[in-house]
Amino acid sequence: MLTIAEPSRTTPVAHEADICVIGGSCTGVFAAVRAARLGASVAIVELGGFFGGVATAGLVNVWHSLKDIHDERQIIGGLTQETIDRLHRRAAVEFGTSPHAAYFLNTEELKIELDNLITEANVRPFLHARFVTPAVVDGRLDAVIVEDKSGRRAIRAKYFVDATGDGDLIYRIGLPTRFLGDIQPPTACCIIEGLGKIEEANPGFKLNEAVFNPEFPEALKLGFLWAAWVAGSRDMKMVAGTRVANADCSDADQLTAAEMEGRRQIRAMVDILRNHFSRGGEVFLRGVPSYIGIRETRHAKCLHSVAEMELLTGHAFEDTIGCGTYHVDVHHSEKPGLTFRNLDGTEEWVVPGRPPVRGRWRPESDDTPPFYQFPYRSLVPEGGKNVLVAGRLIDCDRGAYGALRVMVNCNQTGEAAGVASVLALAENSTVADVNFARLRQTMRDGGSLL
Numbered sequence: 229m230l231t232i233a234e235p236s237r238t239t240p241v242a243h244e245a246d247i248c249v250i251g252g253s254c255t256g257v258f259a260a261v262r263a264a265r266l267g268a269s270v271a272i273v274e275l276g277g278f279f280g281g282v283a284t285a286g287l288v289n290v291w292h293s294l295k296d297i298h299d300e301r302q303i304i305g306g307l308t309q310e311t312i313d314r315l316h317r318r319a320a321v322e323f324g325t326s327p328h329a330a331y332f333l334n335t336e337e338l339k340i341e342l343d344n345l346i347t348e349a350n351v352r353p354f355l356h357a358r359f360v361t362p363a364v365v366d367g368r369l370d371a372v373i374v375e376d377k378s379g380r381r382a383i384r385a386k387y388f389v390d391a392t393g394d395g396d397l398i399y400r401i402g403l404p405t406r407f408l409g410d411i412q413p414p415t416a417c418c419i420i421e422g423l424g425k426i427e428e429a430n431p432g433f434k435l436n437e438a439v440f441n442p443e444f445p446e447a448l449k450l451g452f453l454w455a456a457w458v459a460g461s462r463d464m465k466m467v468a469g470t471r472v473a474n475a476d477c478s479d480a481d482q483l484t485a486a487e488m489e490g491r492r493q494i495r496a497m498v499d500i501l502r503n504h505f506s507r508g509g510e511v512f513l514r515g516v517p518s519y520i521g522i523r524e525t526r527h528a529k530c531l532h533s534v535a536e537m538e539l540l541t542g543h544a545f546e547d548t549i550g551c552g553t554y555h556v557d558v559h560h561s562e563k564p565g566l567t568f569r570n571l572d573g574t575e576e577w578v579v580p581g582r583p584p585v586r587g588r589w590r591p592e593s594d595d596t597p598p599f600y601q602f603p604y605r606s607l608v609p610e611g612g613k614n615v616l617v618a619g620r621l622i623d624c625d626r627g628a629y630g631a632l633r634v635m636v637n638c639n640q641t642g643e644a645a646g647v648a649s650v651l652a653l654a655e656n657s658t659v660a661d662v663n664f665a666r667l668r669q670t671m672r673d674g675g676s677l678l
């Protein structure tokens with residue numbers, strides 16, 4: 229490979245904190261806020277101009293159920309519940325009827341609410357700031373170097389949380405990461421106006437069949453599409469229908485290509501609606517994401533890798549830091565559609581326009597667990613003395629990832645990483661030595677339901 233030599237340089241320290249979180253989705257924000265509420269000084273670095281990650285930059289506006297599969301006992305609380313309550317006070321969340329699509333968020337209001345959480349907790353924000361390289365001293369991460377409008381600056385901290393989704397921090401430190409094989413494809417979501425009128429004018433119209441209909445020259449390659457009303461509107465939908473197969477978005481060139489291919493597919497969807505269904509009604513493209521929605525790239529290699537069967541059988545861990553019910557949901561790259569596997573033993577392969585293929589992943593029994601659990605050790609990277617991961621970086625197998633990747637679960641990993649960093653700070657210990665019982669109790673004291 230052709231290379232150039234850069235001159236060596238010294239870098240000014242912009243800020244010193246107890247804990248520094250890299251990546252400002254809800255996962256990262258919740259990590260920072262939980263740590264700050266326990267008295268730590270905290271900084272957060274986000275490459276965009278606002279917080280929220282896939283929920284805001286990616287336009288994905290659905291949070292799943294906070295209750296068990298019987299829709300009775302609440303199993304997720306903490307900052308997820310608090311944020312829903314805050315959005316509710318702004319008339320910025322709608323409550324769904326299906327347990328799998330429980331909350332439709334106004335993601336523009338979410339951006340402002342996350343600012344408020346950061347400000348009220350006195351977290352030092354760095355926006356438009358990209359983590360570029362770590363500074364490791366005597367085998368321990370001492371600082372992160374960021375590039376922002378002011379140039380290249382260092383943020384020193386005692387503990388760090390990698391909430392970048394792609395594991396930029398752990399990867400560049402040299403901690404072990406891995407891919408789980410067939411990467412779940414990225415999707416450029418969009419907001420389309422005029423869909424309510426199209427539904428009225430075309431009885432039986434199904435968006436998730438229309439865009440893949442091979443009779444239309446603009447048709448997308450058969451994949452999967454779902455859509456949700458934008459909170460407060462009955463004519464505008466957030467549409468997740470594009471799919472860029474086999475794109476590894478942790479690779480800069482593949483990310484660039486995926487962004488442009490995603491937008492090309494969005495244009496094709498709008499053209500299908502305009503050319504074949506609008507019947508004089510107007511269809512408008514109202515929003516494209518500022519960052520393509522990345523389902524999956526690297527995973528951290530941690531002290532525990534969560535197995536699909538641990539989740540689906542409701543295994544209880546001594547270090548459980550989160551609970552969930554969202555089913556295993558694997559978007560295929562190698563074939564159309566997606567596969568669901570449920571706690572009750574059923575499974576389904578769903579492809580638009582075809583009847584679902586239903587079966588069971590286990591025989592019928594009375595042993596259906598009401599929810600699943602995931603452990604702290606799946607956030608503790610092998611060899612990472614003062615670094616934790618949170619969010620979709622979690623160590624797990626492919627099936628478990630199909631469930632754990634949703635935001636209500638990622639949010640809990642962020643809260644756990646924030647609380648654990650403070651406990652490690654108090655004990656001057658490695659993140660692996662955090663006492664599980666104390667972690668769980670401190671999380672409960674801060675509102676988590678464990």
Ligand SMILES: Cc1cc2nc3c(=O)[nH]c(=O)nc-3n(C[C@H](O)[C@H](O)[C@H](O)COP(=O)(O)OP(=O)(O)OC[C@H]3O[C@@H](n4cnc5c(N)ncnc54)[C@H](O)[C@@H]3O)c2cc1C
Pocket residue numbers: 250251252253254255256273274275276279280281282283286288289290291292357358359360391392393394396414415416417468520521522523618619620621633634635636638
């Ligand atoms: C199309 C699509 C639809 C989905 N649908 C749903 C759904 O309906 N409901 C649901 O709950 N989940 C859904 N998911 C899954 C879920 O949204 C993600 O798995 C989850 O948001 C991942 O959270 P995260 O915090 O790990 O990563 P992200 O949300 O990707 O956040 C990572 C953050 O880190 C920042 N960052 C990255 N690198 C750097 C760097 N070097 N320096 C500084 N900052 C950096 C990014 O800007 C971003 O803000 C969907 C995902 C996709 C892609």
